[in-house]
Amino acid sequence: MVIINREKAKDMYYANVMYEYHKVTEKIRLFTKKYAMSFEQFEKDIKGSEKEDFERWDDYMEWKGYENVLQNLIKEKKELEVGDYKVS
Numbered sequence: 001m002v003i004i005n006r007e008k009a010k011d012m013y014y015a016n017v018m019y020e021y022h023k024v025t026e027k028i029r030l031f032t033k034k035y036a037m038s039f040e041q042f043e044k045d046i047k048g049s050e051k052e053d054f055e056r057w058d059d060y061m062e063w064k065g066y067e068n069v070l071q072n073l074i075k076e077k078k079e080l081e082v083g084d085y086k087v088s
Contacts, residue, residue, distance in 0.1 A: 006087050014080050021073045024066050031063045039067050 004012075028039070035042050046053075046060050079085055 009087055010080060010085065014077075017073055017076050017080065021070070021077065024070050024073060027066045028063065028070065031059060031066070034059070039063055 031042075032038060037045070042060065042063065046056055049056075
């Protein structure tokens with residue numbers, strides 16, 4: 001039987017959060033490079049456009065999802081760093 005203490009469990013979870021964080025930031029970086037603008041600029045541009053571009057809208061939905069995931073990961077990371085977590 002493997003025994004894992006609280007600190008080890010936190011470290012393993014933190015490593016997973018950081019893995020996901022880097023994966024998501026890389027996806028966001030690719031969109032930023034593809035469109036040569038930030039998400040906020042892209043969102044404003046696509047919502048203000050009269051012409052429908054399905055590829056851009058698909059990218060917008062995916063990029064927006066990554067932005068939301070990133071915000072959740074940043075929150076989780078901060079909570080872990082300050083010790084605001086419970087092990088069940």
